[in-house]
Amino acid sequence: MPHLQEVIFCATAPQASDAGAGVIALHDIETGSSLASFKQTSSAPHCTCFIDTRDGQGGFIMAAQPDKSILNVYNFQKDQIALKIVLPEKLTCIALDCRGDYCAGGTSQGRIYLWEVASGILYNSWDAHYQKVNVLRFTHDGAGLVSGSEDSGVSVWSVSRLVDDSLQTELPAPFCTLSDHTLPVTDIICGVGAFPSCRILTASVDHTVKLWDLSSRALLTTFHFPKPVTCLSWDVTERLFFAASPDGSIHQANLFRQRADNIGGQVVEAVGGGGVNDVIRIGDEDEHVRRKRLISVGQPVTALAISLTSSLLLVGTSTGLVYVYDIASHQLLRTISTHKGSSISYITSMFKPPDLIGHISLTLDLKTLADAKNPIPVRTVVPFQRMRESKAREAHEVSIMLPIQNKCRTNTLTPYSCSSSEFHRDYAYFVQPVSSESGGVSLQSRVAELEGEVTRLQEQLGKAKGVNDTMWETVVQRVIAQGKEKKGKEAEAEANGDTGDSSEDSGRARKKGRQ
16 A cells, blocks of 8 residues: 655745746655755745646646746656746736636736636636735635635635636626725635535735635634734634734634533633624733744744644745644744745645656556656646637537556555455455354344234234224214114103193093092
């Protein structure tokens, strides 16, 4: 089984425009040693994105250049530029969805472009904001696109409407607009969940980080910080987030807290959720709590990320240093100074690609040197269109790479596969009936027992129905007989009443005659 190794992925840019080019690098998260580097790139913040290697296809990296309308494309198997894409204009931010199907780019004029990566089709381009687009983020399922701008606005777009052919003649309307910030938006983080049933965090120069619920289009809570917030990092479980400021301070904001209940126990409850008027001020706590939730780097923080295990905080600075902190104790574990003198514009963590140049994984079952050079086919990336063309959309074709079917690799194990013998053993365990030797009853005998039970219940039901019918008939006959008897007595009483009167009159006449 291959070993899953977590690595640091970071991009750098020169501190001055005439100081040369930056680099995209991968480092071992445990030792800080350099694993690979991709040169000839200088991407600004929010201008680098990647798709990792998975599903039998090699991943790729995209980096928008700040000084020209060029998008550099790399793959993990080569340290040279694989493709240079000429763009309609310079991009200030880019984003890829989780599957690598769509690429979005924002400009300094507030315009957003949306391309399909595999075909290069320009699906849409529209004026989304009044000023520069600072950050773009796709939701985790790729169905929503969130944009933040210098005009302090945050807009949420439905990707399905942006690529709909019937809506190409109309100006795209946002799914919702979040307009509670008062100064430029600097960062956006999308929470886990399908669009629009997810939450997002937005940071701004106005010293606030706001938590939004997209399903209700409502502001849940506002977190107010002592300094402007430049970048965010959100725990995948949404328990806490980190907010960094230009002065080098990183504040930890917990979204859950413990409090004592009426019986002396501890209760965990969510923080905030009160709406527009709910403001939580970070930094106003007592000295002990403030020190526990504050990390002082001492240099301007330009990039922030939480590791895949949610145990480490990765911090990139304007001087090119990368710090690795333990989240639980806020202790500095290691410092990576390989890029000292540059500025860290992007940082995150990922699993080490099995097709990484110089580190080809032996689990790929390579047979020859030629296989080692191209072990995994790379995902298709086509030069992007610079203008929308209806004819290209009508003749739209996308290259699809089918899974590799190779008999010689059937015995190769992946982290989620098992051998044939293990599969048949587990399958037999779940489907075979329980044997009588183990103290149970066989399936056939159990079925026969249940069928006999059903037969007995049917017989008892028939007997009960017969008794019920007999009782009903008896009661009905008795009621009918009582009714007939009552009518007979009434008739006889009427007849006896007439005869009695006449005899009484004759008796009275006899008495009078005697007198």
